[in-house]
Amino acid sequence: MTQNLSPAQLREDIRSGKWTTPTTGVAQGFVQANLVMLPRDAAFHFLLFCVRNPKPCPILDVLDPGQVEPKIAKGADLRTDLPKYRVFEQGKLKEEVEDVRQLFHNDTVSFLLGCSFSFEAELVAAGVPVRNLEEDKNVSMYITNRDCDPSGPFSAPLVVTMRPMKPKEAVRAIQVTTRFHLTHGAPVHLGSPEELGIKDLGQPDFGDPVTIRPGEIPVFWACGVTSQLAATSASLPLIITHAPGHMFVSDLRDEHLTLL
Amino acid sequence: MTQNLSPAQLREDIRSGKWTTPTTGVAQGFVQANLVMLPRDAAFHFLLFCVRNPKPCPILDVLDPGQVEPKIAKGADLRTDLPKYRVFEQGKLKEEVEDVRQLFHNDTVSFLLGCSFSFEAELVAAGVPVRNLEEDKNVSMYITNRDCDPSGPFSAPLVVTMRPMKPKEAVRAIQVTTRFHLTHGAPVHLGSPEELGIKDLGQPDFGDPVTIRPGEIPVFWACGVTSQLAATSASLPLIITHAPGHMFVSDLRDEHLTLL
Numbered sequence: 001m002t003q004n005l006s007p008a009q010l011r012e013d014i015r016s017g018k019w020t021t022p023t024t025g026v027a028q029g030f031v032q033a034n035l036v037m038l039p040r041d042a043a044f045h046f047l048l049f050c051v052r053n054p055k056p057c058p059i060l061d062v063l064d065p066g067q068v069e070p071k072i073a074k075g076a077d078l079r080t081d082l083p084k085y086r087v088f089e090q091g092k093l094k095e096e097v098e099d100v101r102q103l104f105h106n107d108t109v110s111f112l113l114g115c116s117f118s119f120e121a122e123l124v125a126a127g128v129p130v131r132n133l134e135e136d137k138n139v140s141m142y143i144t145n146r147d148c149d150p151s152g153p154f155s156a157p158l159v160v161t162m163r164p165m166k167p168k169e170a171v172r173a174i175q176v177t178t179r180f181h182l183t184h185g186a187p188v189h190l191g192s193p194e195e196l197g198i199k200d201l202g203q204p205d206f207g208d209p210v211t212i213r214p215g216e217i218p219v220f221w222a223c224g225v226t227s228q229l230a231a232t233s234a235s236l237p238l239i240i241t242h243a244p245g246h247m248f249v250s251d252l253r254d255e256h257l258t259l260l
Numbered sequence: 261m262t263q264n265l266s267p268a269q270l271r272e273d274i275r276s277g278k279w280t281t282p283t284t285g286v287a288q289g290f291v292q293a294n295l296v297m298l299p300r301d302a303a304f305h306f307l308l309f310c311v312r313n314p315k316p317c318p319i320l321d322v323l324d325p326g327q328v329e330p331k332i333a334k335g336a337d338l339r340t341d342l343p344k345y346r347v348f349e350q351g352k353l354k355e356e357v358e359d360v361r362q363l364f365h366n367d368t369v370s371f372l373l374g375c376s377f378s379f380e381a382e383l384v385a386a387g388v389p390v391r392n393l394e395e396d397k398n399v400s401m402y403i404t405n406r407d408c409d410p411s412g413p414f415s416a417p418l419v420v421t422m423r424p425m426k427p428k429e430a431v432r433a434i435q436v437t438t439r440f441h442l443t444h445g446a447p448v449h450l451g452s453p454e455e456l457g458i459k460d461l462g463q464p465d466f467g468d469p470v471t472i473r474p475g476e477i478p479v480f481w482a483c484g485v486t487s488q489l490a491a492t493s494a495s496l497p498l499i500i501t502h503a504p505g506h507m508f509v510s511d512l513r514d515e516h517l518t519l520l
Contacts, residue, residue, distance in 0.1 A: 043304050
């Protein structure tokens, strides 16, 4: 049962090439993270971008230049322990690879940022429907008309995820996710998509459309894809990120994210 | 009535030299902040120190190199709008001054960090005694035996403030301050001072001792003085901080700090 795999065992399977597919639903109850790697020269301004935009870019761990073992995963190696990476040159996608040991340098700084997988499990536990899980789809994501607070060369529009639910369930979802400020926290908006500049909920910019039932309203959370757009906005010589859905799985338990 | 002075008016009075004393109790309801200024070269690692130690060093605002107007105070100038500054060379206190325009350079980066003034007002409003306010003293501060997570050249022991109260009041205080994660959040410890390496509550390392009544326990919060010890631990050519009690007063209202 892959959902019961330990994070350490999963990382070992990924490193040895046994596991090459997305990490969705694996090692349930453990925090999965977005990865961004970039050169030391740009690290201050990217860290500042995350600090200034904590909802889309909640910081779980930032490693010193050249370091590969995060505090939240003992024995892990960020160069090998994700199933798939994306490599960007001058902000353009160059290739997808399964190992970045040849690209990682002494001055590379790695950022691990929270993702919404953690709070989705809590929503389900609280009786809130998570339609993308019910329909076995990727969550719907939209580029909004809101700009993040820029930092140095980094800028991006706010990207959001959307989950449809009844108003009563939205109240409960707000209560539950408020505790998860390290995985995007409370929603950024609910109701009218137009206010975010979204013309058609049926045509997300990333992910899949999901069914919206009568009496349901869309509820919008800040999304980690924002950090990928920000990182690649700067035309740096080299940026490495995880490939969509191929996340880093840490030893941190979801409930630890609620500790203040 | 100085407690009703607007933050903008107070900053104007400070800039013109009319106000030169501590900011305690002034412009009530508005967030006051710790200030640290240091060279661009060290800014990534100091920002990372704050990110890694969010309880003692909660980030309110970080300015781009050479910038002096924070987002949380329109029209302000961080070089002139604090009543007193401390100047450190190679980690040693060199002088206290009322203006740092001559010392501030194009590559100077300013950090504004949350302080406990904000949650003290909320504690009082919630019926929790704040002994240092009752006795018109500085809060008791202690250097603990716990090390912060270091970053590059920056390291420091955790410094805490202590407020004595009954166990029932401690429960309420934990509830209230949990919401204030940008001003140190929930306590780091309660009860036995020995566990933090504190031998005598009557002899704080900074601030004044306060009365502890029968049936009261000490409750400990992370303290912003930690950031000063960290900044001056690095032997940098120049560090500027606020002088104790002479804080930066922002336009942000205390209740805004609870928004997630």
